[in-house]
Amino acid sequence: MRIRLNLECPRCGGALFMEEDDKNVSVYCIRCGLRVSWKLRDAARRAVKNIDGSLIFDWSSVIDELYLELTINH
Numbered sequence: 001m002r003i004r005l006n007l008e009c010p011r012c013g014g015a016l017f018m019e020e021d022d023k024n025v026s027v028y029c030i031r032c033g034l035r036v037s038w039k040l041r042d043a044a045r046r047a048v049k050n051i052d053g054s055l056i057f058d059w060s061s062v063i064d065e066l067y068l069e070l071t072i073n074h
């Protein structure tokens, strides 16, 4: 799965994408290659929320945190 994010690369201003495979979730820039990845298990630990007894995977909070990490690391 690959999704174009409505965010710009903090280093070069290029388009950012989010990609998920069976092990990792990553946010990366297609222009300069800046990238940050989390293991899915870690992402799930941070993102799964219990809302009225249903477990919800909150992608937006994962994207926010990955983007923050990208900004710090760039």
Ligand SMILES: [Zn+2]
Binding pocket: 009, 010, 011, 012, 013, 014, 029, 030, 031, 032, 033, 034
């Ligand atoms: Zn970039």
